Amino acid sequence: MEIKSVAIIGLGALGIMYGKHFVDHLGVDAVRIIADHDRIERYKKEGIFCNGEPCAFRYVDAEEQMESADLLIFAVKYTGLKSAIESAKNQIGKQTIILSVLNGISSEQVIGEAFGFDRLLYCIVAGMDASKVGNELTYKNIGFLSFGEANDERSEKVQALARLFDKVDMPYEIPDRMLHKMYGKLMVNTGVNQSTAVFETNYGGIQVPGKPRDTVIAAMKEVIQVANAEGVDLQESEIAEWLKINDSLNPEGMPSMRQDTLQHRPTEVDLFAGTIRKLGKKHGIPTPVNDFLYDRIRTIEASYA
Structure with a gap:
């Protein structure tokens, strides 16, 4: 299992931070930002900036039929999770790994019920200091991601995500007790x-x-x-x-x-x-x-x- 394509839903602080990082290391064609048509038009008109630099994101309409993503990241607020799940439907395939960087302990249950827990890895993020005002994100520390299976098995999904994070120099850990x-x-x-x-x-x-x-x-x-x-x-x-x-x-x-x-x-x-x-x-x-x-x-x- 190799992760070659990344889809991100949500351009809040974490969506921008991770999106920019993946684009910088994988190239713009390997990363897609999923949103509805009106939101995409606003992003294009106003621009998205990360530490003062414009983000060269590839936007994909949620309604567009296309090849599924290898990795799908939910980076919305919990209040927007229901609509984000609807927007994600065209990104899901047999091999898609799903990761949620939402706060709390509830999003994995909601996403798992929608798409199947077999696709999902549990995750928390910590140590970042990203601050978003309007369409501009600033941060000094990217922090790290902790991820794993609910039963702590070192599955192929876990290993594939670790290989991707090694490739793109993303700080992470695989805890013993997720x-x-x-x-x-x-x-x-x-x-x-x-x-x-x-x-x-x-x-x-x-x-x-x-x-x-x-x-x-x-x-x-x-x-x-x-x-x-x-x-x-x-x-x-x-x-x-x-x-x-x-x-x-x-x-x-x-x-x-x-x-x-x-x-x-x-x-x-x-x-x-x-x-x-x-x-x-x-x-x-x-x-x-x-x-x-x-x-x-x-x-x-x-x-x-």
Whole structure:
């Protein structure tokens, strides 16, 4: 199995960052950006920029019938996943590997139900500091991807993706416990994304002692409690490991939820505090910090009008 063609759905921060990286290493013909006709026309008219450089993307209408992609990457917000799945239908073939770089722990279930779990690899991304304003993306750290099978088998899909990432110099890891890794990323997102949005700050604001950083840690501890109740062995010692990654990021950068609140966009609070509150209720575990964050972010969203 060899991955020669890559399709990406979604040109948010990660879609642009990964799209540009693949184009730079594989060439423009090997990478396709899938979107509807009107969105493509807007991309072409306004342009897409990455660290000040225009992106030479090849756009493909979602309705166009064509040879399936070897690798299909979902890089949309969770709120756009349903329409993205519809747009992806013409990209799926017998050998297509599907990867989701969405936040949370829910997208793989939705995508697997739509296209089959046999095509899917579980994935989280971390360590990037990409910030998108309008049609312009800036970043210093591309971070890394963790991917694997739900059962941690080193399958041919896993090996094929590793060979591609080696070829294009994409930082990655194949963890021993993929689902554990996913809950770990949910933990850090629940703390970092939501706290920066609520306290209206950037990475720098939670890299120093103070209430924002204390809230990050307290929210992460609640994730550990519900994860343990779900049978995932997260430990408080892992908080320091994730914070070390966060502390290495560009202090002026911002996670996606803070970017959303600045630009008056709907957030993914349901993927973070929403998930933790739901699991807390399921297991009888209080989640006061995530209750606070959820209510504050909903208030911020309501203020947009």
